Amino acid sequence: MGHDRGRLRGARFVTGFVAGTLAAAALVVCAATLSAQEPIEPAVPESLAAPELLAVPTGVQVEDTPNDRGASVNVTWELSADDESLRFEGYRVYRSAHPETGFVFAGRAGRGATTYRDSEAPNNEPVYYRVAVGDAEGGEAFSATSDAVTASPQWFNDDRVNVLIAVFIFVVAIVYFVNAARGGKELFIRRLAGLDEVDNAVGRATEMGKPILYISGLSTISDVATIAAINILGEVAKRTAEYNTRLIVPCADPIVMAVEQEVVKEAYAKVGRPDSYNEDDVFYLTRSQFAYVAGVNGIMVRQRPATILYMGMFFAESLVLAETGASVGAIQIAGTDAVTQLPFFITSCDYTLIGEELYAASAYLSREPVLLGGLKGQDTLKFIIGVLIVITVIVATLAATGAISNDFMTPLFITH
C-alpha cells in the first residue's frame, strides 16, 4: 500500500514536472513571437552602372506604413519598361540613412510588382530608398533616390474605429446586464435541451456507480471554446461533488490542466466537499493529438464511464472519441464551436451544444450574475447585428439597382 502511494507520488511528480515545464514554455511563446527578428542581409556594392537594356523603375514613392507598430515603410514605384523582358529578374529594394551612399539590400519584389513593404526600417530615423532592376547576368540598374521617410509606430489604429465602437457597445451591454442581474432582476434564458440533461447525466453515473469523463478539447487556454469548457467544468464538478461521483478529466494542454485542477478543486470546496477532490483525476495526458485520443479511448474502455462530456475545441479526433464513447454505452453530451466537427458530435452524441450554445452553457448552468450579464450582452450585440444586416442588405440592394449610392456604408466595414 505504502509502496503504491510512493509510486503514485513519484508519478504525480513526473507528470507535474512535465506539465509544468510545458506550461512554462507555453507562457514564453508570446515573447518568442514578439522578439523574433530577421537578420539584415549584408551590404551590396553600390554599382550604379545600369545595364543598357534594362530600364529603371521611375516614380519611387515612400510612406510610413499607417496604423502599424513601427519599423515599416511602404515603397511604391512605376513598372520598369523592361518588366516583361526575358532578362528581367525582379525588383530589389535598397535602404540607406544617406541619400547618396550606404544603401543596403532591404528586400525584393517579383515581376509586375509595384509595391514593397520594408518591415525592418529603423524607427524615428529618416531613411532613403532606391529600387533596382536586376538582369539575368547579375547586373543592376538603380532608380533615383526617394524622398526621406521616417518609420514610426502609431498608438491608435484608425482603421479599427468600428471594432472599437462594437467592443464599446458590447462592454456597456455586459456591464448593464451584470449590474441588473446583481440587483436582483430576473434575466430570462431560453431552454437549452443539452444542458438540462447534465443533471440527469450526473445522476445516471451516480446510480450506476461509474465515473464521469470530461474532455475539454485539444486547444489551449487562448481559445474561447476552452475557456467556456472550463467554466462548464466548474458547474459539472459542483454536481459530481454533491453526488460524490468520480470525475475524470484528462488534459491535452499543461496550462489547461493547471486551470482545470484549480476549477475542480474550488468547485468541490464550494459545495463543502473539499476532501472528495482527487487531484490525480485531473491529469495531463499528452499534447499529441492522436496519442491523446489513444489514451482517452483506453480510459473509456477500461473505466467505462456512464457519462462523457465533450466541451471545447475539437479537431479530427472528435469522431474517434465519440464513437468509442458510444460503444461503451455512455450517455454523451458534446459542445463545440468547431464547425467541421459538429456534424460528428451530432451523429454520435445524445445531445450537442452548437457553437454559441457552448458559450451560453456556463451562464445557463450557474445562473451567476456575471455570466448571465455576459450572455445578455452577447444577445444585445446579436440583435444589433441582425438589424444592421437588414439595413445593409436593403442599402446594397438599392445601390445595386442604381437607386442610391452606398458609399456611406464604407466606414462601417473599414478593417484591414
Add this chain to the structure above:
Amino acid sequence: MTTLLLATVGAILTLCVYSFLYKDNPFYKFAEHLVVGVSAGYYLVIYTFNFIVPNVTDPVFTLNLGGEAIRLGGLDWWMALAPGLLGLLLYTRFFPKIAWIGRWPLGIYVGGYAGLGISPVMQARVINQLRAGATPLAGTPDPFANMTNVCLGLVIFIAVTYLLLVKRQLGARNTGAKVGIVALAALVGYGGYVALSALSGAGVVNLTNVMLVVGLLGTLTYFFFSMRHTGVLGVLARIGIVFLMVGFGASFGYTVMSRISLLIGRVGFLIDWVGMFFS
C-alpha cells in the same frame, strides 16, 4: 535494411492499434502507452529547445555571464524574463503552503488571452461577417442561379409531397392516388423552378443572395437566447436550424471522404510493407 526495420515497426504498431476494432487487448494497450509516453517526452523536448532555450535561458543567462550579442537593456530581455519567472511560479503547486502563488501566472495567462482575443474576434467574426452578409437581393448577376433554382424546385417538390401525403394523408389507401400526388408535386416543383428561373433570369431577384440572407438571419435568431423561440422568432429559428443541418450534412460527407482517403493511405502502407518482403 533500416527501411524495412522501421516499416516493420510502423506496420506492427498500426496493426496493434487496429486490433482495438475487435476489443481492448494487450497489443492495443502496448501501442497506446508507447505513443502517449513517447509523445509526452517528445513535446517536452520540443517545447524546451524551441521556446525555453532560445527565449528564456539564452537571453537571460548570456546577460548574467556578460555575453555581448544579446539585446542588453532592451525590452526583449524583460519580455523573456517576465514570462520565464511566471512559468517558474507554476511549480509552486508542488508546495501546498505556497501553492496559491501558482494562480497568479494562470490568471495573467487566461485574462491576457481572453482580453487580447476580443478585438480580433470582433473583427473576424462580426465586422467581416457583417460585410460579407451585405449582399444585394436584386440588380446583380447570379452565377449560381441555376443551381439555386434547382434546389428550390426540389424543396417545393418535397414540401408539396410531404403536405399532401403525410400531413393530409391523401391517397393513404390507394397506390394510384399516391403516384398521382407525387406526379402533381413534381409538376408543381418544376413549375416553381421555371418561375424562379424567369425571375432570376430577368434580374428581378438574386435568389442565391436571398437564401444567404434568410439563412444568416435565421441562424442568428437560433442563437438568440434571451427570448422564447415562438411566433416569428420561432419560424426564423427553425429556418436557421435547417440551414445549419444542411451545412453540417455537407461538411459530414466531405470530411468522411477525407477520412476514407486516410484509411486508404494506411492500408496502402501495409500493402507496401508486405511487398517489401517479396521485392
